[in-house]
Amino acid sequence: MAKIKLRIGDNEIEIDSRDFYVDNHTIGKVIENITMLLQESSARIMPYSTEYGVGESNALSSLENAEVYEPEFGEPVFVPLxxxxxxxxxxxxxxxxxxxxxxxxxxxxLREHGWIVNPLDASKILAKMAFSKELRKGKQDDRSFYFVQKELLAN
Incomplete structure (x- = not known):
């Protein structure tokens, strides 16, 4: 899953790869297309080279406050308790x-999102969330399950 967040002045655009696939080869084209759309909307954007590279001066470096998050291509980070x-x-x-x-x-x-957690810590926090009714807890065959109970609408 990748997220591209472009902030130009007060305008911000966020693209999530759940909507479509973005990889290191297509990210430049996506940014270029967004840039063209913003220019059509009278946003001022500095031009940049059409050569896109990873780890070198690329299209992202020409955009102020641009962030790219690709957990499947990066190392997961440990999440403190x-x-x-x-x-x-x-x-x-x-x-x-x-x-x-x-x-x-x-x-x-959590690991799929790029976060490494201690299973014991996760168990403790899930239990606290169940206790505070943020989640529900169920048991089956000595295994605990956590879920959100959907509210039923009365007609």
């Missing part, structure tokens, strides 16, 4: 807990 709750909330907002999930499934999903 005090930041883990926020990362789990991100999973929850992205509907990960719409189905019951085990601690190991949660740890694997």
């Amino acid at each position: 005090n930041e883990l709750h926020g990362k789990l909330l991100i999973l929850s907002k992205n509907s990960f807990f719409d189905k019951p999930r085990t601690v190991s499934e949660t740890v694997n999903e």
Whole structure:
């Protein structure tokens, strides 16, 4: 999953690769197309070379405040215990807990997002989230599952 965030003045555009595939070879073309659209919308953008490279002066360096996040191409980062709750909330907002999930499934999903967590820490935070009713907890065959209970609408 890649995220491209371009901020020009007060305008910000965010592109998520869940919408389409972006790799190191196509990222320059994506940025070029966005730049053209912004120019048509009267945004002032500095021109840049059409040669795109990784780790060298490239199209991203010509854009102020541009960020690229590609966890599948980078090394995952360790998440300290005090930041883990926020990362789990991100999973929850992205509907990960719409189905019951085990601690190991949660740890694997966090890794897919580029975050390494201690399974024991994840278990503790998930239990606290269940206790505070942010998530629900269920058990089956000595395995705990965490999920979000959808509210039923009465007609």
